[in-house]
């Protein structure tokens with residue numbers, strides 16, 4: 001069904017509550033494992049229908065935030081979703097305490113029960129109030145950042161529009177764009193400190209209430225970490241520091257040479273070529289036509305997927321007045337339909353919509369028929385392998401978008417993937433320290449950030465920029481405010497995606513088959529099992545990082561010739 005024709009009706013919370021409580025009784029009276037499982041299927045369909053409505057409402061609200069109808073609907077779900085979550089958890093709690101559990105574990109997989117237990121450990125009615133307060137602070141942060149009105153180039157721009165100037169081929173323009181950004185953050189420094197200070201205190205309070213030592217433990221539960229510990233993550237970061245940082249320092253030196261400058265400054269970050277970074281050619285319509293061609297040629301599975309997406313209008317990619325910023329991929333489970341939202345801006349990020357976001361969407365499409373709905377969703381570390389590896393598998397079609405700049409694009413893309421790793425690990429280490437030391441003052445957090453930058457990104461030179469030299473850069477990283485401990489997932493996934501990139505050089509077909517299978521399995525296994533079955537080396541294993549760096553280095557040398 002086409003997106004525009006999908007009917008919408010507000011979820012009736014009273015009806016839903018009644019349905020679920022009847023179902024709960026039915027389940028508790030079930031006389032066999034099969035009878036109990038049947039109630040799960042009913043439960044699943046009720047939840048999927050409700051979440052289809054909530055997703056439709058969200059998508060239509062973000063497409064036009066001025067639309068009053070969907071604006072109200074969006075407020076409704078903001079308020080009611082925690083209630084739905086509570087009902088779901090009540091059902092889960094009863095479901096796992098059943099005497100039929102051994103048979104049901106056999107049928108549904110032990111992982112389902114382990115995941116549910118983990119989820120229950122991270123939630124309790126006693127912390128609902130703090131959760132709501134934290135959500136409100138997250139919204140306050142978002143509003144503060146989106147409210148930025150910056151005078152630049154004779155126009156009033158917001159932070160994401162300013163970002164385009166930070167990437168300008170003209171060094172002076174870049175510099176003044178960065179200065180304008182610093183000015184905004186300096187003006188709001190106290191407010192940003194205050195919001196984060198409150199968030200740390202609230203998160204610490206919730207963790208203590210639930211009986212944890214600090215928020216690190218609770219944060220891991222909230223990220224559904226079911227196959228590795230904070231010690232594994234610490235070893236991962238140590239490998240990045242030891243192996244990746246020296247290598248990316250060389251990549252930055254290469255950047256300096258390409259730019260033809262004596263010294264890299266902070267306003268040269270993310271710039272790879274003196275004439276500017278490669279940008280895609282063609283109109284958005286032409287880009288989607290190229291996207292269709294690319295996925296048609298890539299494999300029969302991706303061909304079917306892309307036809308489905310285009311036929312059912314499941315992309316909304318053009319920037320329009322009233323449209324919310326950013327990009328995302330969601331799903332309307334009742335129709336087995338993924339949906340991709342984006343704002344094309346003429347940079348290479350537009351191509352990411354057709355590669356990265358489509359990697360997520362393909363995964364939703366391939367896993368839409370898994371009977372156990374929870375298995376359709378992977379943990380974020382796995383989900384980002386689907387998207388980041390797709391960025392690499394589509395490399396052979398990049399000439400459709402970048403023409404004579406294809407080689408430059410491929411070099412920049414791979415180099416940026418490696419350069420990201422130290423940054424991502426730094427964000428993660430910062431959060432571990434902050435939550436292990438909830439008494440830190442805002443000044444101590446900034447000192448910590450500066451210390452970590454010296455370890456992870458020694459090439460940085462902030463000149464006389466006051467904001468950057470004070471160690472406040474992390475305040476523009478929304479994940480730190482809104483999604484604690486999310487960031488390392490990108491790094492773990494990137495190390496797996498890079499392994500696919502290297503594997504492609506040796507045996508493209510084998511790499512692709514492995515990827516497809518990984519994506520089909522979605523969340524039905526743990527990250528560590530999925531990676532092993534896919535024939536990849538665990539990112540936590542010693543030596544993995546060295547292999548990734550060596551393999552990538554060879555490809556980069558070829559591309560930089």
Ligand code: ZN
Nearest residue numbers: 356360384387
């Ligand atoms: Zn992603």
